[in-house]
Amino acid sequence: MRRIRPLRRSRPGIGEDGRVTRAIRLIRRYPVVALTLAIGVLGIVLALVGQGWLVAWIFSIYALGVAAWQAVGMVRDILRGHWGLDILAVTAIIATVWVGEYVAALIVVLMLTGGEALEDYAGRRAKRELDALLTRAPQRAHRVLDDHYVDVPVDEVVPGDVLLVRPSEIVPVDGTLRSAETSVDESSITGESVPVEKRAGDALLSGSVNGPIAVEVVATARAADSQYQQIVALVAEAAASKAPVVRLADRYAVPFTVFSLLLAGLAWWVSGDPVRFAEVLVLATPCPLLIAAPVAFIGGMSRAARNGVIVKGGGVLEQLARAKTAVFDKTGTLTHGEPELVAVRPEAGFGADELLALVASAEQYSSHVLAASITHAAREQGLRLVEADAAREDATNGVVARLGGREVVVGKFGYVLEHAPDARRTAIAPGELAVYVAVDGRYAGALLARDRLRDNAHATLERLDRLGVHHTMMLTGDAQATAEHIAAEIGIERVRAECLPADKVHEVAAIAERPVVMVGDGVNDAPVLAAADVGIAMGARGATAASESADAVILVDDISRTAKAVEIGRDTVRIALQSIWLGIIVSVGLMLVAAFGFIPATAGALLQELVDLAAILAALRAIGGRRDAAAEPVRPRAATSAR
16 A cells, blocks of 8 residues: 555635524525524514504515515416416405505515525425435545545546545445455445445445545546536435426416405405405415425435435326336346256267356356356355466357367357257256357256346335226236246236347337336337336436436346335325325315404514415425434345245
8 A cells, every 4th residue: 555645635614603603694595584584683673663553664665675576576477377366465465455454565575585494494304315326426536646545526537547446435436346355335326324344346326425444546547437427416306396286386376376365355345354365365375285296206315315215306206106007027026036057968968067168268258147157156166267278258149269179159048049050959847048059069967047036026015006006917028827926926917028129118108007117127128118108217227328318227136116106206206295185285274264363463473474384394204304214124034935
């Protein structure tokens, strides 16, 4: 390890007292609210010194000025064809000033401007987990230059650069550990709270936090291609979205406005007192309707992020809440995607060890998922692998390698049959797959492997059924017998095997029970993830194409997060609608009481502030921290698949 030279750091500035600083920050962020409060305090002071007439003029002029300012934006919206709920607030301000209820007018102004401020504040509170990802994005890296380290922008790091990561620093880009060992905190990426031990050569994810010792890391990706930056991009897309159910609140604008104006006008007509009109309208100011749904959906996305699922929009949560069918890819989704070697069946005089060594030597030059399993099994048995004189891979079919003067062909049966006419299929059990081998044009045998089912796959399907997702289907490119075996083991209703990507898209399009949730992990799943009502990518292994096509990305290698995403969607929509109707019902009830003259305008305005607060607090339940902490995890049943 090189001697670490201290890097120059900027000296933190010395600010005012923390509470004063926060107060100044809030005033700058919400100046109209601050000005309204200041005018209210000024009015109290003037009233105490006997200048009540001046208070009436100040409050009335200020309230009408705010009403005019709001009216300009309201007229612009109306000209664009959008009838908003601000009509009621502006009408209430004008009505209260007209009948001399200038204190109520100022409270309505505070309610209107304060409602916007409360929405912004609640949104910031709900997006805390999302914003944490954005603000923690690494900006600089310590790159090795000769015998010292130089600070460079993280965007300048290229694969192959050696970087220093100091204790408790964030790993700036994806890389491999060059030092002997370390421990890293990957909680912000995977949700795993326990530090992970790493050894030389292990992969490190950008965004994870290094442990107590400084280490050197070899970059394997640029910043833009690294895990953390991809998550940040997904988060930014999620935060900018607006859910369809939020637009439902906008559609309530016209009937709620008409009802409120009619009720206020009726109260005026029956009583003959114009004050009654103002008393009803101050309670019709619709801040709960405007605030509740956006806060709930932002909270739901924040809760999903905290549970290792990045949801790309509030509309996705609404679709998840209504989901009727769940469709799964098999390999890497319901199974681990890492087949294990279970048998070697040599032919033509080959021994088992000899055949395995030849196949593993050839598979060193293949990118197929089986290749890693076979080479790993050979090394575990202590077999010696040799380098090929020449090798080529025929994608999805197999590999041809020349090893010590012999031509070794490894791959699918049809591919090997082309090189060895005497090749014949071997018997396989359900759930197994075979890799065939030919040596110098003669059939040499087969290797059998099995992909292990995820321990909690069955429990996840049961949980989805309890959440209302009663229909299940598997789409896979694997053999029919293998697919049916897996489906029967975990209880999936329908199976379509030997699918090409286009076949998967057609199958999903034909499903009648919608919305459809599709869960997959590979590049070949990208088209069907984009075509489904909700596409969920198992993105823990960096399946970029799948993640970009999906509506939600699971950041950990855990299929149970699919059920968690559906649960969060259902909770979020339920809380959003509860909050909307809470605001409507309470406001309408108070308006009816006010129509009979039992609630003065000033008291009504104060009561409406409490209604606003209640709606926001109800919507913030969508963040769900306590609910997640109390929930029991999906318990894996005993594994029954053979190894």
